[in-house]
Amino acid sequence: MKNDLTCAVVRDLLPSYVESLTSEETNKAVENHLSACPDCAARRDAMASPAEPAEATEQGREVDYLKTVKRKSGRRVMAAVLCTVLLIAAGFAAKIFIIGTPAQEGELFVAEAVEENGILRLSISTPSSATAYWGWKVDTADGVANISARAVLVSPLFPNGGGTVEVPLDGIGEVRLCDRLVWQGGTFILEQTTRLYEARTPYVGDIPAINRIAELANIRTNFGDYLNSLHTSSWPYRWTLEFTRGGWQGAIGKDPNTFDTCMARYAIQLLALVENLDEVGWTYTDHQGEAHSGFITVKEANALLPELTDAYNRTHAGCDWRPLPSVKDYYNASPVELQKLVDITRISS
Numbered sequence: 001m002k003n004d005l006t007c008a009v010v011r012d013l014l015p016s017y018v019e020s021l022t023s024e025e026t027n028k029a030v031e032n033h034l035s036a037c038p039d040c041a042a043r044r045d046a047m048a049s050p051a052e053p054a055e056a057t058e059q060g061r062e063v064d065y066l067k068t069v070k071r072k073s074g075r076r077v078m079a080a081v082l083c084t085v086l087l088i089a090a091g092f093a094a095k096i097f098i099i100g101t102p103a104q105e106g107e108l109f110v111a112e113a114v115e116e117n118g119i120l121r122l123s124i125s126t127p128s129s130a131t132a133y134w135g136w137k138v139d140t141a142d143g144v145a146n147i148s149a150r151a152v153l154v155s156p157l158f159p160n161g162g163g164t165v166e167v168p169l170d171g172i173g174e175v176r177l178c179d180r181l182v183w184q185g186g187t188f189i190l191e192q193t194t195r196l197y198e199a200r201t202p203y204v205g206d207i208p209a210i211n212r213i214a215e216l217a218n219i220r221t222n223f224g225d226y227l228n229s230l231h232t233s234s235w236p237y238r239w240t241l242e243f244t245r246g247g248w249q250g251a252i253g254k255d256p257n258t259f260d261t262c263m264a265r266y267a268i269q270l271l272a273l274v275e276n277l278d279e280v281g282w283t284y285t286d287h288q289g290e291a292h293s294g295f296i297t298v299k300e301a302n303a304l305l306p307e308l309t310d311a312y313n314r315t316h317a318g319c320d321w322r323p324l325p326s327v328k329d330y331y332n333a334s335p336v337e338l339q340k341l342v343d344i345t346r347i348s349s
Contacts, residue, residue, distance in 0.1 A: 005033045010040050018047045100152035103133055105178040107151060108162070113188045118169050120183060122147070125162035132158040136165050143173040184336040192216060193342050197335045202275040204239050205232045213273050214241070217266055222347065223259070226282075236278035238295070239270065243284035256286050260294045265308070265345040268301045272327040272341055301327050305344075312344040 005013075010033045016022045017030050034041040112123040124147070126133065133149040140146075145167050152158050167175055175183035182189055196216045201209035207228065219241065220226065229240040267280035281295035302325065309323040321340055324330035331341040 005029050007033075007037060007040055010034070010037070011043060014040070014044055014047055018044065096153050097155045097157060098152065100134070100150040103149045103151045103178050105180045107131070108133070108149070108177055109191045110177060110182050110188070111162070113183065115169070115186070120167040120169055120175060122165050122167065122175075122177070122182070123162070124165060124177065129161065130154055132160055133163060134158050136163050138165065138167055140172065143171060144176060145172045145174070146176045146179060148178060181335055187336050187339055189335050189339045190342070193339045194335050196269070196273060196342070197332075197338050200273050200275070200332060204230060204237050204274050204277045210239060210270075210274060213270060217269050217273075219266060222266070223263060223282075224284075236297070237276055238279040238281055239274065239277055240281035240283065240295070243282065245285045256284075256290075256292050259284065260292070262347050263294065264296045264304075265347065267296045268304065268327055268345050269341060271296070271298055271301050272332045272338065275328070275332075298326075298328060308344040 010030055013022060013026065013030055017027065022030065034044055107128070108124050108126050110122050111125040114121045124133075130153060131151050132154045133151055135148075135150040137148050138145050139148065147165050147167070149163070154161070173185060174181060180191070180194060182191075196213065199209065199212045199216055201213070204210060207230075210228065214220070214226075223241075224243050226241040226243045229242055231238040231240070263282050267282070270280050271277055277298075279295050279297045281293065283291065283293040285291050305323040305325075305327070309321050313319045313321060321344070324337065327341065331337050
């Protein structure tokens with residue numbers, strides 16, 4: 001059959017053709033043309049493809065819109081979470097490196113104290129290399145000056161562990177560092193002395209307590225290793241330190257006379273800090289193998305106080321301490337009085 005249909009005619013017929021509205025003869029003519037004309041065949045195929053329903057198209061658009069919204073919401077949530085994490089991290093860093101916390105008693109100690117022209121200058125340090133202090137303040141009330149600071153981690157912003165604080169002494173009777181007494185009425189009070197005062201015990205039979213007192217009094221450091229021997233069954237109650245052979249010299253040296261003299265001084269501190277202790281004794285064997293012993297009573301200790309006090313005053317210009325009557329009732333009554341006892345009984349370097 002001769003195909004006389006042109007492309008224009010076929011394209012006009014295609015809508016009816018794909019809807020099966022044309023006659024059989026017309027269909028054959030159109031099909032003959034389509035078999036020889038790729039362009040018209042492609043148009044026929046496009047018209048013959050089922051059209052996507054309008055409802056489905058709209059649903060597709062809604063799905064795409066929701067996906068877009070979800071993606072944007074997810075990004076917003078992630079951004080909000082990231083911002084929150086960064087803010088928390090920044091707050092934590094500010095807390096530990098800038099704001100810090102109030103320094104506590106025991107974190108700081110006075111390395112040096114100088115009183116001059118009505119000003120007490122304290123060089124304050126810390127045993128911790130990881131902690132720095134800033135914001136030093138001196139608050140005064142009722143004749144008491146209290147030094148405070150804030151503790152932070154060491155950083156380029158705050159690299160120093162300690163500091164120097166000046167306290168005007170006009171009207172001030174006590175100076176405290178983070179509430180710990182460090183100066184009173186012209187006497188500088190060592191932290192170790194405060195610990196000694198807190199370690200006081202009423203009973204010589206309290207082994208942990210007397211061991212702590214001996215350690216804080218530097219007995220082992222100055223005189224060597226020892227064992228405790230206690231007499232608590234009857235009066236007078238005695239505490240004897242039995243120094244082990246070969247280790248008794250400590251920082252004192254090998255002269256027994258020096259040992260006995262210095263040990264008597266430190267024994268006075270022990271008598272003051274143990275309420276029911278009447279005597280302190282000691283035994284040791286010197287480097288030649290000869291055994292030695294000694295002891296001091298409360299009465300003998302009280303009798304030595306004027307001599308020790310006068311000797312201290314002579315070697316410390318401007319010091320005019322008066323000896324107190326008893327190691328039991330006076331020198332253990334406050335940290336400042338105990339510090340005076342520690343000073344007058346300390347071994348001179």
